[in-house]
Amino acid sequence: MRKRIVSIALAFVLALSVAVTFTGCGNDDYPVEVANITIESEPKNIVVLDASTADIISYTGYDIKMVGRSDEVNQEWLSVVPSVGSQNSPDVDKIKTYETDIVFAGEGLDNTVKENLEKENVKVITMSQAKTPKALETNYLTLGKILGGKVTGANKGASAYDDLISNMEQVKSSVKAEVNSDILYTVCYLFYEDNSLKLMTSGTYGDMLLGYTGAVNAAVNIDENKVDVNTLKVANPNFIFYADEATLNAIKADAVLGKLTAVKSGKTLMVTVDDMNRQGRSALDTLNKMVEFMYPSLKKSTATNDEASKTTATVASTTPANNNQTATTAPAESTSLADKYKIKLDKLSLKYEDENDNVKIMQQRLYDLGYVDDKENITGYYGEISQEAVKNFQKNNGIKATGEADNATLVKMFDSNAVKATPQNEQ
Numbered sequence: 001m002r003k004r005i006v007s008i009a010l011a012f013v014l015a016l017s018v019a020v021t022f023t024g025c026g027n028d029d030y031p032v033e034v035a036n037i038t039i040e041s042e043p044k045n046i047v048v049l050d051a052s053t054a055d056i057i058s059y060t061g062y063d064i065k066m067v068g069r070s071d072e073v074n075q076e077w078l079s080v081v082p083s084v085g086s087q088n089s090p091d092v093d094k095i096k097t098y099e100t101d102i103v104f105a106g107e108g109l110d111n112t113v114k115e116n117l118e119k120e121n122v123k124v125i126t127m128s129q130a131k132t133p134k135a136l137e138t139n140y141l142t143l144g145k146i147l148g149g150k151v152t153g154a155n156k157g158a159s160a161y162d163d164l165i166s167n168m169e170q171v172k173s174s175v176k177a178e179v180n181s182d183i184l185y186t187v188c189y190l191f192y193e194d195n196s197l198k199l200m201t202s203g204t205y206g207d208m209l210l211g212y213t214g215a216v217n218a219a220v221n222i223d224e225n226k227v228d229v230n231t232l233k234v235a236n237p238n239f240i241f242y243a244d245e246a247t248l249n250a251i252k253a254d255a256v257l258g259k260l261t262a263v264k265s266g267k268t269l270m271v272t273v274d275d276m277n278r279q280g281r282s283a284l285d286t287l288n289k290m291v292e293f294m295y296p297s298l299k300k301s302t303a304t305n306d307e308a309s310k311t312t313a314t315v316a317s318t319t320p321a322n323n324n325q326t327a328t329t330a331p332a333e334s335t336s337l338a339d340k341y342k343i344k345l346d347k348l349s350l351k352y353e354d355e356n357d358n359v360k361i362m363q364q365r366l367y368d369l370g371y372v373d374d375k376e377n378i379t380g381y382y383g384e385i386s387q388e389a390v391k392n393f394q395k396n397n398g399i400k401a402t403g404e405a406d407n408a409t410l411v412k413m414f415d416s417n418a419v420k421a422t423p424q425n426e427q
Contacts, residue, residue, distance in 0.1 A: 029149020034142065037123065043101040043147060048073055049087040050106040052278050053127045056140055057104070059280030060160040061342055062147040067098040072106075075282060077364065080357045080380050092116045102146070129277060133208045136279055137161050164280065168212040171287055175214035178298055185215040185294065186235055190227065190251060191243035191273055197227040197250050197257075206276045209283060213290050215239070229256040237262055239294055241271045269293045335416040341365060345414060350405040354382040362386070362405060365413055366393060370421030392421065 032039040047068035048054040054073040057063055069078055070087035082098075084090040088108045095103060095117065103117060103124045117124055127143065130136035137158075144157020187210055189200035199219045200206040210217045218235035233256050240262045242248050248268065251257045262268055275286045292299040338345045343361045350359055360380035366372045371389040387403040394401040396419045397412050405413070412418055 029151050029153065032145055032150050032153075034125075034146060037125075039102075039123075039146060042149060045098055045100050046102045046104065046147070047084055047090070047095050047098065047100050048104045049084075049090060049109065050104055050127065051075070051087075051274065052129050053104045053106075053139075053143070054078060055278040055280035055282050056143055056160075057147070057280075059164060060140065060144055060147070060157050062143070062153075062156075063342075065147060067100065068095060075278075076375070076378060077281070077360060080360060089113060092120065095122065096120050130205055130279060132203060132205060136205055139279070140164075160280075164283065167284055168209075168287060171284070171291055172212045172214050174298060175291060175295060179214065179295055185213075185238040186218045187213060187215040187239045187241065187290075187294075188218040188232065188235070188237045189241045189243075189271070189276065190247055192247040192250050197247065197254075199227050199232075200276070205279065209276065209287060210241075210290075212287055213294060215294065227257075229254060232257060232260065236260060238267060239290075240268045241276075241290060242268060243273045243276075244270065336411075336414055337365075337416055338414045341414060343414065345407065345410055347407060348410055349407050350382060350410070352382055352387050352404065355380055359386070362410065362413065363389075366390070369393065369413075369418060393418075396421065 030039065030041050043065060045067045046057075046062075046065045048057060048066055049070040049072070051070075051073045054063070054066075054069060054075065057066070058075065058078060063078065063081075066078070066081045068084040068090075069081045070085065070090060071083050072087040073081075082094075084094045084098075087106045089110050090103075090113060092113060100122050103122055105114075105124050105126050107126055107128070109124065109126070114124055125146070127139055128135075130139050140157040140161035141154055142157070144153040144155070144160070147153055148156050189206055189210060191198050191200075200210065200217065202217060202220045207217050207219070215238070218232060218237040237260070240251070240260070242251065248270070251263060251268075257263065269290065271286060271290065275282065275289075278286070336345075341361050341364065343358060348358060350362060357380060359382045360378060363372055363378040363380070363386055366386070366389045367375060367378060371393050372378070372385070377385050382405075390405050390409065391401045391403040393399075393413060394403075394409060399409055399412065
């Protein structure tokens with residue numbers, strides 16, 4: 001069947017979410033009908049040109065199908081995927097070489113490129129970026145359905161969305177647990193567009209992200225995104241997040257905004273538009289970045305994985321015969337986090353000078369545990385820094401310190417009870 005190029009408008013995607021079926025067996029997964037196209041069988045190879053779509057695909061676990069990406073898909077954990085050029089003018093020959101089934105494009109894809117891809121029988125699907133939480137859920141369901149089928153894939157997409165929201169709720173709970181409940185900060189997000197300052201308004205995806213910081217968006221009751229300086233003067237937000245240097249310069253140059261307490265006290269932080277719009281793992285990174293800026297005491301303690309939610313500490317009761325006995329805490333239930341990190345540990349071993357995606361995932365885990373202290377060292381190459389980090393992890397977890405990540409080391413490393421680095425063990 002001849003494959004066609006199709007752009008899917010968000011309105012169509014929203015309408016289709018109602019038709020997603022969650023019952024049935026694996027044989028019912030395909031064909032999948034999305035808007036005016038039919039996907040006859042599960043796609044094997046995909047190229048992703050749009051960074052926000054890549055974030056969702058990665059979070060659902062379907063990044064294993066990615067054989068190519070645009071330069072704009074610059075999430076570090078996807079850097080091992082080969083580039084096919086820019087998002088608007090990718091290399092069609094490269095895409096063809098990878099035997100690509102589907103290209104997920106941005107709205108600016110060059111029409112000539114679309115035509116050339118059509119000649120190569122490649123479907124092009126443009127997912128509109130979610131502007132609201134409901135639209136975000138719909139995009140997770142739709143991408144899951146396309147990549148995994150109307151039963152299996154849709155369920156996987158729904159599960160990934162629930163997991164994302166659960167992790168955001170966990171960050172918000174961390175704030176509530178550590179910060180005086182009487183304190184209620186106000187925040188706002190400003191960006192510079194069409195030669196004027198704009199404000200992240202209520203009901204948007206960005207507003208949802210701000211809400212998970214435990215603060216209130218100063219624009220909660222504002223529908224128009226053009227900045228009303230007098231409204232912000234009254235709100236006087238405790239923290240201001242801004243898109244870029246041009247935005248910050250515009251804020252400081254304004255006679256009213258430049259005098260806001262947050263500006264004068266340096267309570268401003270740059271969070272790029274890309275960071276505010278990506279809607280998977282990047283969203284958790286952005287949320288933690290904002291939270292750690294607002295509440296320095298929470299730095300490196302707000303979880304981007306769900307270790308805390310998957311382990312329950314059990315406090316031993318004081319023995320009646322000895323009322324002076326100190327209550328002790330039993331070890332938390334051990335849980336493997338391999339699925340969370342999207343790594344298969346069965347018989348897996350890694351060694352010095354290996355270079356692959358599994359090494360990169362291991363480095364991310366070591367970073368999360370405190371054995372690697374610089375994200376720039378999460379490269380996918382098993383060099384001296386990784387070797388030393390593995391040795392330190394092994395020493396701290398009762399494993400012979402060889403520096404080689406054998407299977408036993410990796411299983412322990414991705415265990416929820418893995419011992420984190422102490423100051424003397426950190427790089």
